[in-house]
Amino acid sequence: MPKGIPLTEEEIRRRRREVFRAALPVMTQKGFSATSMREIADAAGIGKSTLYDYFRTKDEVLLFAIEEAMDSMYSGALEIRNRPLPAIEKLYAIMKQELDTILQNKEFFMQIMVEAQKLGMHSQQRIIQMRYTYQDLIRSVIEQGVTEGSFRKVNSLLVARILIGAMSHVVYATRPTGSPEEMLNEVFDLIFVGVMVPGEAGLAALQARLEDAA
Amino acid sequence: MPKGIPLTEEEIRRRRREVFRAALPVMTQKGFSATSMREIADAAGIGKSTLYDYFRTKDEVLLFAIEEAMDSMYSGALEIRNRPLPAIEKLYAIMKQELDTILQNKEFFMQIMVEAQKLGMHSQQRIIQMRYTYQDLIRSVIEQGVTEGSFRKVNSLLVARILIGAMSHVVYATRPTGSPEEMLNEVFDLIFVGVMVPGEAGLAALQARLEDAA
DNA sequence: TTATAAAAGCGACCAATGGTCGCTTTTAGG
DNA sequence: CCTAAAAGCGACCATTGGTCGCTTTTATAA
CATH class of the missing domain: 1.10.357.10 (Tetracycline Repressor, domain 2)
Structure with missing residues (x-):
């Protein structure tokens, strides 16, 4: 959720962890390399480019x-x-x-x-x-x-x-x-x-x- | 070169080896996974789908x-x-x-x-x-x-x-x-x-x- | 010598992927 | 309540592995 001010380091880590955990089931099932960034984003319930805001690359x-x-x-x-x-x-x-x-x-x-x-x-x-x-x-x-x-x-x-x-x-x-x-x-x-x-x-x-x- | 009859096992192996050797420089320089099948084909001087006749997958x-x-x-x-x-x-x-x-x-x-x-x-x-x-x-x-x-x-x-x-x-x-x-x-x-x-x-x-x- | 069947060879094309861009939505703070 | 800036988004792009239908070449049978 937009805040008007940047996220703190800690908040970023927390969000990253949330995103990762949400996508974990898909990734463990298909394998990480076979899971696309679209799928990860979908699993985390966020848009693809939002995912790229949290992680610069796959x-x-x-x-x-x-x-x-x-x-x-x-x-x-x-x-x-x-x-x-x-x-x-x-x-x-x-x-x-x-x-x-x-x-x-x-x-x-x-x-x-x-x-x-x-x-x-x-x-x-x-x-x-x-x-x-x-x-x-x-x-x-x-x-x-x-x-x-x-x-x-x-x-x-x-x-x-x-x-x-x-x-x-x-x-x-x-x-x-x-x-x-x-x-x-x-x-x-x-x-x-x-x-x-x-x-x-x-x-x-x-x-x-x-x-x-x- | 087309022959009208199928290549023997041995001929296939030889052609494969030739293709591989020809592409080796590119692959060692860029890394295999970073080298595309197009580049391998080019390096070997053959068309891409001819490459796929010798190797079923990358x-x-x-x-x-x-x-x-x-x-x-x-x-x-x-x-x-x-x-x-x-x-x-x-x-x-x-x-x-x-x-x-x-x-x-x-x-x-x-x-x-x-x-x-x-x-x-x-x-x-x-x-x-x-x-x-x-x-x-x-x-x-x-x-x-x-x-x-x-x-x-x-x-x-x-x-x-x-x-x-x-x-x-x-x-x-x-x-x-x-x-x-x-x-x-x-x-x-x-x-x-x-x-x-x-x-x-x-x-x-x-x-x-x-x-x-x- | 020539006709032909089948192999060898080819590049346009396809779907999917990682990554980018410009735009919209939301919110903290004055 | 206004606004600047962050958060969020999906259309879009270039590249990739892989496929398909077509053309070219050649060994062999007639």
């Missing part, structure tokens, strides 16, 4: 939801990181929380992950930046583990990436190998305990080879 | 290239798997070969990976099938490792996925933490040796917890 509609979801995810992880716990405990708690959050709205997050890949370059850049921020948070916990002596001197960023990447297999695996909780445990077992049998000859050989290369 | 153009690349990748991996080697040696050789192949045409593979995500549902299904086939190949090598006693009794499919996923960080990492070869070694170190310090209290605690959950 990408921004999805980006808005992604940012909100990522923000909430990040806050949750940050809170856990600041607890006085061993690194491995923090990592497990963060990943468990992330898992639970996603599973509560599995379809929604799945949609977002898939559709986010289809956005334009500019939107992708913003998503990448968010991802970096999250990666760095996890990385800092891994560095804590190295500092406190429970983790080996590993490439913390690489471990963070692999761990985060592994989570997507847990949640979105099209060929699940167990319940998500079981798979989460397996992921921690694999990455932190390691695949190879300790004390066995093959392990020593691998370590020697990696040593040589370095 | 997606099929990219899918054709993806299938060729994946096939070649798979053959290479299969050859290595059939050598008489310990599992860990095979895995390393496969991943090294994959890495080298991709690095030779880094931009091309990067494009493909990104653009493949934007294809329609039907094409995605075919890509997923190819991915499964490749996953199963890696998985079989991991199972060999378990059988021969050098790997712990792990979820082989999950390890395969994590390993394959980690490779993308090695190749496409926007924030690389070293040369690809160094990062490959780190990946093997992390996944097969494990992140945690052996014999340390934290490791025992983690293992106990994972044991309890199971």
